[in-house]
Structures are given as C-alpha cells and as structure tokens.
Amino acid sequence: MTSAVPVAVREGEEPQKPLTMFGPDFPFPYDDYLAHPAGLGSVPEAEYGAEVAVIGGGLSGIVTAYELMRMGLKPVVYEADQIGGRLRSVGFEGHPGVVAEMGAMRFPPSSTGFFHYVDALGLSTTRFPNPLDPATPSTVIDLKGVTHYARTLDELPDVYREVADAWHDTLVAQARSDEMQAAMRRRDVPAIKAIWDELVERLDNQTFYGFLCDSPAFASFRRREIFGQVGFGTGGWDTDFPNSILEILRVVYTGADDDHRSIVGGCQQVPELLWSASPSGMPHWPEGTSLASLHRDGRPRPAVTHLRRTAPNNITVTDASGEIRTYPAAVFTAQSWMLLSRIECDETLFPSDHWTAIERTHYMGSSKLFLLVDRPFWLDKDPVTGRDTMSMTLTDRMTRGTYLLDNGPDRPGVICLSYTWSDDSLKWVPLSTEERLEVMLKSLSQIYPGVDIRRHVIATPVTVSWETEPDFMGAFKANLPGHYRYQERLYTHFVQDALPEVYRGLFLAGDDISWTAGWAEGAVQTAINAVWGVMHHFGGSTDPANPGPGDRFDELAPLRFPDE
Numbered sequence: 001m002t003s004a005v006p007v008a009v010r011e012g013e014e015p016q017k018p019l020t021m022f023g024p025d026f027p028f029p030y031d032d033y034l035a036h037p038a039g040l041g042s043v044p045e046a047e048y049g050a051e052v053a054v055i056g057g058g059l060s061g062i063v064t065a066y067e068l069m070r071m072g073l074k075p076v077v078y079e080a081d082q083i084g085g086r087l088r089s090v091g092f093e094g095h096p097g098v099v100a101e102m103g104a105m106r107f108p109p110s111s112t113g114f115f116h117y118v119d120a121l122g123l124s125t126t127r128f129p130n131p132l133d134p135a136t137p138s139t140v141i142d143l144k145g146v147t148h149y150a151r152t153l154d155e156l157p158d159v160y161r162e163v164a165d166a167w168h169d170t171l172v173a174q175a176r177s178d179e180m181q182a183a184m185r186r187r188d189v190p191a192i193k194a195i196w197d198e199l200v201e202r203l204d205n206q207t208f209y210g211f212l213c214d215s216p217a218f219a220s221f222r223r224r225e226i227f228g229q230v231g232f233g234t235g236g237w238d239t240d241f242p243n244s245i246l247e248i249l250r251v252v253y254t255g256a257d258d259d260h261r262s263i264v265g266g267c268q269q270v271p272e273l274l275w276s277a278s279p280s281g282m283p284h285w286p287e288g289t290s291l292a293s294l295h296r297d298g299r300p301r302p303a304v305t306h307l308r309r310t311a312p313n314n315i316t317v318t319d320a321s322g323e324i325r326t327y328p329a330a331v332f333t334a335q336s337w338m339l340l341s342r343i344e345c346d347e348t349l350f351p352s353d354h355w356t357a358i359e360r361t362h363y364m365g366s367s368k369l370f371l372l373v374d375r376p377f378w379l380d381k382d383p384v385t386g387r388d389t390m391s392m393t394l395t396d397r398m399t400r401g402t403y404l405l406d407n408g409p410d411r412p413g414v415i416c417l418s419y420t421w422s423d424d425s426l427k428w429v430p431l432s433t434e435e436r437l438e439v440m441l442k443s444l445s446q447i448y449p450g451v452d453i454r455r456h457v458i459a460t461p462v463t464v465s466w467e468t469e470p471d472f473m474g475a476f477k478a479n480l481p482g483h484y485r486y487q488e489r490l491y492t493h494f495v496q497d498a499l500p501e502v503y504r505g506l507f508l509a510g511d512d513i514s515w516t517a518g519w520a521e522g523a524v525q526t527a528i529n530a531v532w533g534v535m536h537h538f539g540g541s542t543d544p545a546n547p548g549p550g551d552r553f554d555e556l557a558p559l560r561f562p563d564e
C-alpha cells in the first residue's frame, strides 16, 4: 500500500489482474495495440515521405512523430521551448548526473502506454518515496501545529485510519469503486460502460468537495479537512476540491496515484531518446533514420506563430523564423490555450463547438522548488528519539508536500522542498527563488526545529510555476463540474469522418485533450489517437488483427450528452 488512503488492492485481498488506465471513458487497450506485432497500421505507398506537421515536442508530440515516422510518413516537429515539455529534468550547476523533475516525477505502473516506451528504451525505474510508501523511510504529518511521525498508517493516530476508511467507504457506496476496479482489471467493456455512464450522468455537475459532503462518512468537517490535507496516494488533494468529481474518480479507479516509480536519470530521457532512436524495418526510410536525422541540424523547427487552413484543404504553418510551410495534415499537441493566445489561428481550424471547449478548458497551476544537498542527511538518526532527522512531510503549512530523494549514501541528495497546486501554487508566484526558499525553510523549521537544512545545500535551488511559463500557461487541465461535454468533444475529435471536410486534417493530442490530464499516459493515449487519425486521413488502415482506436470507436465511444 502506498496510500495514506488505500484505494486499490487492500491487505488480505486476492491478487488480481493489474489495474491499468483502461477507460473508464474510452476503454481501448492502448497497451495491447502498441505491443502487437502487426504494428499500428500503414499508409498507401504513394503517401510515403508525405510531411505532417507535429506542433509541440513534449511527450505527446514526440510519440506522435515517432509513430508517424514508423509508418513511412515524414513528421516535421515544431517546438517552442525544448524537447520534453512538461517532462522536464533540470540539472544543478556544477553537479552533473543529478536532476530535479520540474514537471512529471512519478509514474504509476498502470500507465502501461507510457511504460511501453520506457521499457522499449531500456530505462530503469525505482520506487518513488510517496507518503507511507514501503520505500519511504518515514513520513511526518504536520497539521494545525501537531506533528506525527510514522512508517505505516497504523503508526498514526486513529483519526487517519478513520479518514482512510471514510474515503474507501464513500468510493464504494457512492461511486461503485469496487465494481469498477474489478471490471477494469477484467477489461470488461460492457460492465465498465454500464457503471461509468450511470456515474457520468449522476455526477457531471458535482464537485469533489460536494461529493464528500454528500457522504455520511464525511459528515464531520474535521474529517473532510484532514482528508483534504493528507489526501490519498501522493498527498493532499484539497486544491482539487472545486474540480469535477469525475476527474478524481478517474485517478482513483485507474490506480494513477498508487505505487509510483521514478525514472532513473530523469523522465525527460523518454522523449529525448525517442527523438534520436532509429527503429529498424521502417517502410520507406533507410536504416539509421531517426526523428533527429529527419530535421535540419537534428533539432525541431522553432515555435509556431500562425496556423491557417489553405486551399484545397491544407494546414499552413508559420514559425518563429518566418518560414511558412503547408501540410496535408497536422497534429497540435501543446496545451490547447496556446491556440487562443500565442498562436494566431484561423477560426476555420475547428468547428465553433470545439473552440468553445478549448476556451473553457480549466488548468491547475503548480509550483515546485528543489534543493541539492551534500548527502541524504535526513537519514541520520536523532540521538534522543531514534527517528530520522527529516521525513517525507505532508503539512498544512505553505510547503504542503516535501519529498526526499535519495541517490545513495555517497551522492548528493535532492529535496523537493515544496510541491503545490492551484491556490497553494499561486501564493509562490510573486516570490523570487530566494524568497520562496526563505519561506519554505521557515515553514519546515517549525516542524523540524534544530535541523539546519541550509547548511547542506550545495547548489543554487531550481524552481518553477507552470502557470507563468509562457509556452504552457498551466500545469495540467482539471475539468470543472459540467465540463464533460467539452472534454468529450476534444477527446473524440480524432475521428473526423462525421466532420465537414473543411474541418478535417488537423488533429489534437496532448494530456489536456485526454481523460487523464496530469498523467503522462494521457499524452501517450491521445498521441496514439492522433496517429490513427492521420493514418486514416491519408487513406491508410490497420491490420485486422490489431484494430486501432478509430476502428473500434463506435463500440467504445464515450457517452455523448445533448447540449440542451
């Protein structure tokens, strides 16, 4: 169990088939499709070498480009910042080999599409030290000025077990979580759809907080408050309280917040290595071809500044160097708000309903600050108490979550001093790096009096607030109540046969189009949808033994609500 609040397999339960991000909205087996020896499909030979613009060189854009190249097409990747996007692993000056994960840092084994690439690239992973995880030496929970030290949930005061049980009971009683997880493990599509469609209709208008308030198990304000602060899996989720409960249920059902792994050497390696990989046996391309070798100087084209539809039905892209190129198809993978602000777009790119959905997309902010320290000093034992000097810490103070990342006894350690979302993140935005550090150290000194963290610091801290990053404008999407319709429009846009021809050929991908924003798996799943869409647009098809997401769309399509 990794969670302060267990949601997946409970102790004493029979081991079952693994929980994966299979649905619930669109239960397509992306992992099986990716692993199938028949491949993802093919385009007619006449289209080999045709150029496709891929806008954004984050995980979604690079996976899209990599798979299009493997079909014999020629992806042209545009990237405003650097390959990797929100998979951003930053080094510390003067200390090569140690990184801070400024965006994604922990990956659930249930993200099997993402791990398809991690494993293919031969990257190693290690358990991420979440609260109360078996790999976490100790956890401190500090609420209302009272501090508790524990290695397991049982070592905390009873109220924490009560809160954990209240969450479990609420999920079972109000959201059929036991039934849903069993159906997802079995990959039982009719059962998943029957449960989920009923929940979507019942809960689309409900916030996370409202959902808790409706539960007798959370009748007590104190319980709701503690739950908001310690949360489940990775820590407090109270900054998500205003969001749609459907977003939270997706996380819980899919085990997204459980048993996290981190990628040794940093997660940015995934898109970087795919960029330079040269798969063998590709149609059209000679051995040794890679995305890097298909691009001038081995680098993506710069930021896109204009996107237009041009006759007869092409997408014309202008980039920051002033170069204008026209493509028969394009995939847009950056956060979709970029289409409203930093990129000048023709309105004819999408039907007006899709523009509304893009415009209404709601993003969470997120701030992090990392320190490099001389060694994992937090493991030193306090001579009086016998406890670790410092622990993974969850608190209601400004820092909220502090994670201790051990690289071995003889190597510098990394501390994620603070990881916050939404309102908690906004509080850091006006502060400089040094001001942030001061406030964070002061918060932690209240919890660990006598521990001089600053004494161990050996490099300049690194920090980020994703909501002020110009090429991102937010950390990750989180739907508000009533947003299901918008989400459904954006996710299903890759199946374009029913769209008037004038709207075809431009595809959306990226985790903000997915049902699981904030998880790399959503970036992969939507990339695979877009690849299918482009293949279909070029008159291609999949092998009958390995149908793709568009081939099975009618059978699996998410529930569609009327607008009235």
Ligand SMILES: Cc1cc2nc3c(=O)[nH]c(=O)nc-3n(C[C@H](O)[C@H](O)[C@H](O)COP(=O)(O)OP(=O)(O)OC[C@H]3O[C@@H](n4cnc5c(N)ncnc54)[C@H](O)[C@@H]3O)c2cc1C
Binding pocket: 055, 056, 057, 058, 059, 060, 061, 078, 079, 080, 081, 082, 083, 084, 085, 086, 087, 102, 103, 104, 105, 106, 107, 108, 111, 302, 303, 304, 305, 333, 334, 335, 338, 342, 343, 366, 367, 466, 471, 472, 474, 475, 476, 509, 510, 511, 512, 517, 518, 519, 520, 521, 522, 523
């Ligand atoms: C703080 C934080 C924590 C996270 N934690 C986790 C986690 O622990 N586990 C997990 O699985 N996921 C996590 N995620 C989510 C994960 O990082 C994303 O799902 C994934 O990186 C999204 O990839 P993407 O390609 O969809 O988008 P992005 O990574 O945003 O890529 C889009 C790219 O488009 C580029 N771009 C923008 N504008 C333009 C333009 N005009 N022209 C060209 N390019 C442009 C951007 O520079 C960017 O590189 C986290 C994200 C954040 C921010």
